[in-house]
Amino acid sequence: MMSSCRLENSAGPNTAAPQHGIMNSKEKEKYIEEYDFPYCDEASKYVKITKIGQGTFGEVFKAQEKNGSKKLVAMKKVLMENEKEGFPITALREIRILQLLKHENVVNLIEICRTKANHYNRYRSTFYLIFDFCDHDLAGLLSNVNVKFSLGEIKKVVQQLLNGLYYIHSNKILHRDMKAANVLITRQGILKLADFGLARAFSQTKNGQVNRYTNRVVTLWYRPPELLLGDRNYGPPVDLWGAGCIMAEMWTRSPIMQGNTEPQQLSLISQLCGSITPDVWPGVESLELYNKIELSRGQKRKVKERLKPYVKDPYACDLLDKLLVLDPQKRCDADSALNHDFFWTEPMPCDLSKMLAQHAQSMFEYLTPPRRAGNMRHHHPGPGPGPKPSTIVDTGYQDRVF
Numbered sequence: 001m002m003s004s005c006r007l008e009n010s011a012g013p014n015t016a017a018p019q020h021g022i023m024n025s026k027e028k029e030k031y032i033e034e035y036d037f038p039y040c041d042e043a044s045k046y047v048k049i050t051k052i053g054q055g056t057f058g059e060v061f062k063a064q065e066k067n068g069s070k071k072l073v074a075m076k077k078v079l080m081e082n083e084k085e086g087f088p089i090t091a092l093r094e095i096r097i098l099q100l101l102k103h104e105n106v107v108n109l110i111e112i113c114r115t116k117a118n119h120y121n122r123y124r125s126t127f128y129l130i131f132d133f134c135d136h137d138l139a140g141l142l143s144n145v146n147v148k149f150s151l152g153e154i155k156k157v158v159q160q161l162l163n164g165l166y167y168i169h170s171n172k173i174l175h176r177d178m179k180a181a182n183v184l185i186t187r188q189g190i191l192k193l194a195d196f197g198l199a200r201a202f203s204q205t206k207n208g209q210v211n212r213y214t215n216r217v218v219t220l221w222y223r224p225p226e227l228l229l230g231d232r233n234y235g236p237p238v239d240l241w242g243a244g245c246i247m248a249e250m251w252t253r254s255p256i257m258q259g260n261t262e263p264q265q266l267s268l269i270s271q272l273c274g275s276i277t278p279d280v281w282p283g284v285e286s287l288e289l290y291n292k293i294e295l296s297r298g299q300k301r302k303v304k305e306r307l308k309p310y311v312k313d314p315y316a317c318d319l320l321d322k323l324l325v326l327d328p329q330k331r332c333d334a335d336s337a338l339n340h341d342f343f344w345t346e347p348m349p350c351d352l353s354k355m356l357a358q359h360a361q362s363m364f365e366y367l368t369p370p371r372r373a374g375n376m377r378h379h380h381p382g383p384g385p386g387p388k389p390s391t392i393v394d395t396g397y398q399d400r401v402f
């Protein structure tokens, strides 16, 4: 377990700084090369197996511990290319939050590792976040039609997702990047919320004070209406909107609202959830962009109606209807969602490991073949080492549009 990662330039126990205090550049290089970082092992204790992710903030590899347990891990590289100020504050924030959160349904950060600084890397270390390896991400699983979830299995996925959210929200953390690729699933069927790269702590506002958080968070397709309208005093409901989108995707198998621009995303939301008006959402008129963006008028709410062909279970439709609520104050929270009849009616949530045992191969969004034109994926520019589109049906990967 990692207690802290000391990156400051205090002498490690095995390193003797020159006695006279001033180092010439050769001495400095030797000092850096031999510096012993306590609590921060060398990344070479793991051997990389394959690349499994390419996000905005760096690459992710599947790797294995060389000695000891031979444990499988995921190594997430800390991107430092454009850093002038040393270790990036965004990565520090992610690490601090991951150190705080310890729960069965949150990805486990094992430690931070670094490469040795030397002449070849211009005395710059690379740092990695080391996680317990999870076999799949939900985006990878959902894009493979051979992966079939029963109703009880879907309930288990959604229940664990909400359990994770309940835990992080109780710890005053907002995830702010809910989407299927950031939800991991182990072969034992345990779901883990991952990617705390955009997460932050939040506080309840006291006596009239308002928070001023950035609203440029959450991948567009999962972004709730309050963020799209410029709200900067948002809270846990932003993650529950994403949870609703992910829950619907368990049936539609593809993101339910795929806008290309922010106004278009709002328009897709209105087509599903009805027009955004002060009637259904008191106070919306005071959000910064409410009068600046042209909103669709006269749209009826059609959440149940449009989802019913996919989501046949009436309890599931009802819960979706309570998560995909425009007004964040009226949107269901994680606790009430977990108490919904959906989870307490036959078929009850059931173990996923039997179904997953039929799939030997790991499934990740990054390894999914590219989508055909008009059904854009974002983040990673190129395809993983997947088959060409003509063989998509053979491999079980297929597009479905809601």
Ligand SMILES: Nc1ncnc2c1ncn2[C@@H]1O[C@H](COP(=O)(O)OP(=O)(O)O)[C@@H](O)[C@H]1O
Pocket (backbone or CB within 6 Å): 052, 053, 054, 055, 056, 057, 058, 060, 073, 074, 076, 107, 131, 132, 133, 134, 135, 136, 137, 181, 182, 184, 194, 195, 196, 197, 364, 365, 366
């Ligand atoms: N612990 C892990 N086990 C397995 N795969 C992981 C793990 N962590 C991340 N990944 C994979 O790498 C991808 C990118 O990692 P993520 O933490 O989401 O970073 P980014 O900010 O780059 O999106 C994820 O979508 C997932 O497919």
Ligand SMILES: [Mg+2]
Pocket (backbone or CB within 6 Å): 055, 181, 182, 195
């Ligand atoms: Mg991610």
